[in-house]
Amino acid sequence: MVKKTRSPQRREDSLSRDRIVDASIELLDSAGEGGLTFRALSERLATGPGAIYWHVANKGDLLVAACDAVIAGVMAEVAAAPLDANADARAGAQSPEDTIRALALGMFDAMDAHPWIGSALFQSAGALPTVRLFECIGQQVRALGAPAAGQWSATSALLHYILGVGGQNAANRLSAQTRALDREDFLGEVADTWSALDERDYPFTRSVANQLRDHDDRGDFLAGIDLILGGIQRSTETKARKR
Numbered sequence: 001m002v003k004k005t006r007s008p009q010r011r012e013d014s015l016s017r018d019r020i021v022d023a024s025i026e027l028l029d030s031a032g033e034g035g036l037t038f039r040a041l042s043e044r045l046a047t048g049p050g051a052i053y054w055h056v057a058n059k060g061d062l063l064v065a066a067c068d069a070v071i072a073g074v075m076a077e078v079a080a081a082p083l084d085a086n087a088d089a090r091a092g093a094q095s096p097e098d099t100i101r102a103l104a105l106g107m108f109d110a111m112d113a114h115p116w117i118g119s120a121l122f123q124s125a126g127a128l129p130t131v132r133l134f135e136c137i138g139q140q141v142r143a144l145g146a147p148a149a150g151q152w153s154a155t156s157a158l159l160h161y162i163l164g165v166g167g168q169n170a171a172n173r174l175s176a177q178t179r180a181l182d183r184e185d186f187l188g189e190v191a192d193t194w195s196a197l198d199e200r201d202y203p204f205t206r207s208v209a210n211q212l213r214d215h216d217d218r219g220d221f222l223a224g225i226d227l228i229l230g231g232i233q234r235s236t237e238t239k240a241r242k243r
Contacts, residue, residue, distance in 0.1 A: 015045065015047055015051050015052070015054075015055070016055075017055040017056070017065070019045065020041070020045065020052055020055055020056060020062070020065075021062070021065045021066055021069050022069075023041055023044045023045050024036055024041060024062045024063075024065070024066045025066050025069065025070065025114070026044070027040055027041060027044065028063075028066060028114065028116045029113075029114055029116075032115075032116055033063070033116050033119065033120065036059060036062060036063070037059075038052055038053075038059070041062075060123070060124070063116075063120045063123065063124065064120070064124045064127050064128065064129060066120070067117055067120050067121055067124065067129040068128050068129040068132070070110050070114055070117060071107070071110070071129045071132050071133060072132065073110075074103065074106040074107055074110050075103065075106075075132065075136060077106055078099060078102045078103050078106055081094065081102055096140040096141070096143040096144045097140075097144070097229055099136075099140050100137060100140045100141075100158065100225065100229065101222060101225055101226075101229075103133075103136060103137065103140075103162075104158070104162050104221070104222070104225045105218065105221070105222060107133070107162050107163075107166055108162070108165075108166045108169065108218060108221050109218075110166075111163075111166040111167060111169070111170045112166070112169060112170055112173060114170075115170035115171065115173065115174050117167075117170070118163060118166065118167025118168075118170055118171070119167070121163055121167075122163070122167075130159075133159055133162070133163075134155060134159055137155050137158050137159055137162075138151065138155040141154045141155045141158070141232065144229075144232055144233070144236060145236045146232050146235060146236055147235060147236070150232075150235055154228070154231075154232050154235075157228055158225070158228055161224055161225070161228060162225075165221055165224065166221070169217055169221070172186070184213075187212055187213050187214075187215075188213055190212060191209045191210060191212045191213045192209075194206060194208075194209035194212065195209040195210075
């Protein structure tokens, strides 16, 4: 009797790329980037490494795909968000400013929930996950009426701020977890260190040490976004006055 071989189509049906990506995200969330191995992934999916290689080339491919899945999810939530008072109800869309704020906060929360994203995105700069963000932000910057010559700078500033601050917040949380500290204890420890600095060399840092103890991470993050948006608005107004 001739033994039947499994066709590519059946292989695709039994183990999809989406299943592999979902399992990779679970591993990254639970064990970090170091815990994402093809052996661990094979065990989680109850399959052999060869079946996984059928869909992804290597670990780098997995990281990019995992980042892209999370970012695509954030963007889908932003697109589905209900209109607010600043939205153009007739157009059925959020204002560019509100879209940028929603995307920024969505990424901030996603990076907090998936701390590995920041490092993975920087490793894959120029790949699809980052391009998705860049394109979405750039479209909103253009819709704000920013001068063409300044659209690159404005979009880059927003992208780097979102990834940089979001990634640092996630790194701080991981550092606190590693030392078995909750957020309040961690910030209190840092605030105490700041308060003990030499007042002659660090007058400003000492003056805000107590504000560090109970500051709102998301609120401070959004305040930074608003500062950048304010700069874009001023450049747009300056351009309009020169016409």
